[in-house]
Amino acid sequence: MSVLIFVENWDGKFKKLSFELVSYGSKIAEMLATEAIAITIGNVDNAELAKLGKYGADRVINAVNDGIQIFDSQNFTSIIAGFADKENARVIVLSNNSTGKALAPRLSVRLKAGLGSGVSKLPANIEPFSVFKKVYSGNAFANIVIKTDIKILTLAQNSFELIESDKNADISQVLVEWDTSGLKTKVNEVQKQEGKILLTDADVVISGGRGMKSSDNWGPILELADLLGAATACSRPVSDEGWRPHDEHTGQTGKIIAPNLYLAIGISGATQHLAGVSSSKFIVAINTDKDAPIFSAAQYGIIGDAGKVLPKLVEAVKELKGK
Amino acid sequence: MKILVCISHVPDTTTKVKFIDDFKKIDIAGIQWIINPWDELSLTRALELKDDPSNGIQSVTVANVGLVGTEPTIRKALAIGADDAIRVNADPKDAYYVAAQLANAAKSEQYDIIFCGIESSDYNGSTVGGMLAEFLGYPSISSVSGVKIENGQAVVTREIDGGKELISAAYPLVAIVQKGIAKEPRIAAMRGIMMARTKPLKVLEPVEIDSLTELISFEMPKPRAACKFVDPENPRQLIELLQNEAKII
Ligand SMILES: Cc1cc2nc3c(=O)[nH]c(=O)nc-3n(C[C@H](O)[C@H](O)[C@H](O)COP(=O)(O)OP(=O)(O)OC[C@H]3O[C@@H](n4cnc5c(N)ncnc54)[C@H](O)[C@@H]3O)c2cc1C
16 A cells, blocks of 8 residues: 655756645555655656655655656656556645646546545545545635545645655666657747746745736836745736736636735735635735725735835835845 | 537636535525636637638537536537537536546547636636546647647647747647637627527437545635734834744745
């Protein structure tokens, strides 16, 4: 028996969400009194692999093949399903990010294993196996029972605390098959902005809405983001207007994020916007309208004109950072 | 070539959901039903592709798994411009069940591109598209923000962390789409609404298949504590709260 944790790596490196996932999977293994096995696909060096033990993995498997250059959901599914079989996995966990969302449904069909997607807590119960997930875009939660022998869970990002452990994981490199005959898709071009803090990874997000009035007024938001090591975001109308790039749009139809701090400036807090940010640990709002719905979702608020409040806020943060 | 767009019938995104029967069921009283926003955008993109004759698209079909109550939503898709529709006459039990039904419906024709939305706005599962692709044994591309047709192939834009990939893909293909696939959903014109009444809507009986999960009950989120307001003249207070009370900066 085992709990199999599929850990994505980015050019051979892990991220905080990888460690959240291993912490989560290892806890489930503890609940089931079984082994936690982390698996990652594509070359990762031993020092990096060992880090997974520090978050509770008993064993770490690095599945390798020189052919693995791109993500291919069918091949990745075959590899993970193969290990699930071999290690007699009872529970398989993945991140609920784009990779996890591409793989978990395929694994569910391949292994006839019920899937609980986007969970944020440990299973409430093992027998029957029940999990709790967000539904209706955060307006409700559902208790779901997974009825199959094998269970698959995808964990929402930034929803589970890191749990350190002093395990020295047993690390192994395993050569796997990589079938290129079935690859009917070909990546022709990759466009990537380097060095930008990813919205989905950021601990602090500074976000502006239509209340910012014009793209010319974004200076203080960028400055705040810079000072706080934060990512920048916006509401949908702002990206529709072209004030900010589309990949900054958060909400139901944009990115769904869960930072520790979401600072919403000149954003009314429409349900579709909140759908993307309501899992943030803290929401802070700056808005001229004291009745704006964003204040019902926020823990801290400032009723005021962003144009006047922001410069003062920038000064206060500079002071905090000793600049 | 033929395109299939899977559509889910969901409550309007501003709905304040309420539950009945001891939190076991959603209270549908007064709910406005819509085409899941992602699916509406997929349909829009499929129709845009069909509008260009050089793409050689014969038909755009929509498919839904639902009881007869979803037909107005399906008719809306026909009014927007889909050529025909399939409804699998079943109450969607879980994503696996829905994907299995869609796979069965999709087998009746050779569809070259199948569009699914990244999630439905009710269960937020992000699962049906990937499951459908696996049932059919088709490649799938997820996080798709653009689809074009060039030289008999689909050219797909996929959003990745911090960037984009341009991928060419042979048919058949399942495209799991998100923001960017179309700018604004296409709106039904009067003529479309009239025509929708007579467009073919085929009803298929479901294949027998077990669901793998069961929804036991709903819960409402805990109300957040009231917002603490800070003097707009003195945002330093906010920094102090974030540092000392929330302990997040
Ligand atoms: C199907 C569907 C999906 C959608 N998906 C999304 C989504 O993913 N994300 C999203 O954001 N929206 C989405 N929307 C749109 C959403 O309904 C709102 O229209 C949108 O979020 C409003 O953006 P906003 O808060 O920036 O603008 P507004 O609603 O115009 O709010 C501006 C706010 O700024 C305040 N303000 C004005 N001047 C100032 C000032 N000087 N200083 C401080 N505050 C000021 C105002 O009081 C107001 O509260 C969706 C809508 C639909 C129908």
